[in-house]
Amino acid sequence: MxxxxxxxxxxxxxxxxxxxxxxxxxxxxxxxxxxxxxxxxxxxxxxxxxxxxxxxxxxxxxxxxxxxxxxxxxxxxxxxxxxxxxGETNTPGWWHAYGEVVPPWFQTYLGLEEAAREISSYEVQFIHGLLQTEEYARAVCLLGNPNAAEEDIERRVAVRMRRQHILRSPDGPRLLAVMDEAALRRPCGGREVMRAQLSRLGELAEHPRITLLVMPLGVGGLAAESGAFTVLGFDGAGDLPDQVYLEQFTTAIYLDRPAEVAEYRTVLERLRVGSLSAEGTLGLLETALQDL
CATH class of the missing domain: 1.10.260.40 (lambda repressor-like DNA-binding domains)
Structure with missing residues (x-):
């Protein structure tokens, strides 16, 4: 095996x-x-x-x-x-040190994210977590946890920044991030935070393992009906099934049956085809940056 x-x-x-x-x-x-x-x-x-x-x-x-x-x-x-x-199933991950701010259902995702060879996602409201700047991540955490202590917010931000290590790893995963234009236009954290975030996206779009595409506003109804989701691929390694991750307010759903995963891959392909090209996405990023 x-x-x-x-x-x-x-x-x-x-x-x-x-x-x-x-x-x-x-x-x-x-x-x-x-x-x-x-x-x-x-x-x-x-x-x-x-x-x-x-x-x-x-x-x-x-x-x-x-x-x-x-x-x-x-x-x-x-x-x-x-x-x-x-004997290999019980080794604690780095995220266990953040257990008070990382729920068990998300700890599973963090392990899958690090083990995946391919991460493909569609985001509607926010910039993908692996692509967020520290300031943008802090704004998102504050928005979702308005009553949390400052220390908890900082630890949540630290988890998000730690996740991004996989992008710098030589054997890290391929990332396809399809984002709705609304995520780029939503002023999360204020003007300067968004300027820095959009500039960062422009830099990451040049990464050899990252494909960044934007679904422009007003294109069809598919984006609204599908909602955000992530497909994690493992290239058949170790007989590990590919996974679909669907995050909810207080929990998450993981799907691994081939028919279910295939259905989400089909939706993702339709989203990809309906999005701007890589070049068009860079152009839209520049326009959004100028509009701030």
Missing amino acids: SGVQGGHGGAGAVARRLQLGSQLRRLREASGVTRESAGYEIRASESKISRMELGRVGFKQRDVADLLTLYGVTRESERAALLALV
Whole structure:
């Protein structure tokens, strides 16, 4: 079984939890065992099996061994390969130091983001988090958490800046960021903050692994109906399924079934085709900057 490219430390742990959970789900379904029966086998609930299969929790050697037996996996080499992953699923990531401002559902995303080989997203309201300046990120955090203590705001900003390390890494992911023009026009943080942010976008558009496209205002109705989403691709590394990330107000949804991921990729392609070209996007950035 191949390793997960792009994953290291906590990022690798998240990726391997998803990898192991996905494999266990396929084995359970192939053997005709229900989640309820699987939970009974390891003295746990059906919801615990669901969380395990989604990679939301760590794994214990005993639980995985018992489940493999229940699913009829008897070949020693196959058992050994899966059990070897267990010890790699519980390594804490850098974001654990910010646990008081990073909810568990977003910690999963941070691990996936670091392990991904390709990140493709559509943003409606704000500039993509990986592309934000520190001042813009602070304004966004204040907007979403108006009653938070100053220290908490600064720690949220620190998390956002730490995420951007992957763009400077030699083996970092490819990034396709499709943004609605409204995100460029919304005066988040004031005139000077927006000027610096738009200038930064112009610089990042020259990055060899970043494709930045803008969906201009007044183009069709697709942007309004699809909402923001992110597709994380892993190039098939380690049998890790691609993921769709949908953030909500107090939680997030992760989709990994091929049909669901394919549907979002289709929507993303339609958004890409409907957006300005890379050159047109740079032109719009310059215009928006002049308009400030």
